[in-house]
Amino acid sequence: MSSNPGSAPTQQNAVVRFLKEKWLAIVLVIVVVVFIFQNTSTITISLLWWRLSSPLWVTLLAVLVVGALVGYLVRNRRHNNR
Numbered sequence: 001m002s003s004n005p006g007s008a009p010t011q012q013n014a015v016v017r018f019l020k021e022k023w024l025a026i027v028l029v030i031v032v033v034v035f036i037f038q039n040t041s042t043i044t045i046s047l048l049w050w051r052l053s054s055p056l057w058v059t060l061l062a063v064l065v066v067g068a069l070v071g072y073l074v075r076n077r078r079h080n081n082r
Contacts, residue, residue, distance in 0.1 A: 036060050 036057040044053045
């Protein structure tokens with residue numbers, strides 16, 4: 001038996017609350033990971049005079065990171081302007 005009988009339900013409630021608040025993000029991360037692992041072929045990206053060859057999953061991961069960073073910066077800028 002636990003010395004603090006109220007601690008187990010509190011921890012369970014915290015987990016349930018976390019899952020309720022973050023379920024969409026969790027599902028999106030799972031979908032992105034599955035998509036990345038299914039697209040492992042090498043691609044070539046051309047932009048003006050640059051050519052970059054890399055596995056598709058690396059390119060997708062880079063785009064995901066850049067998108068998350070831009071979203072974070074835009075959110076912080078809006079929050080600071082208020």
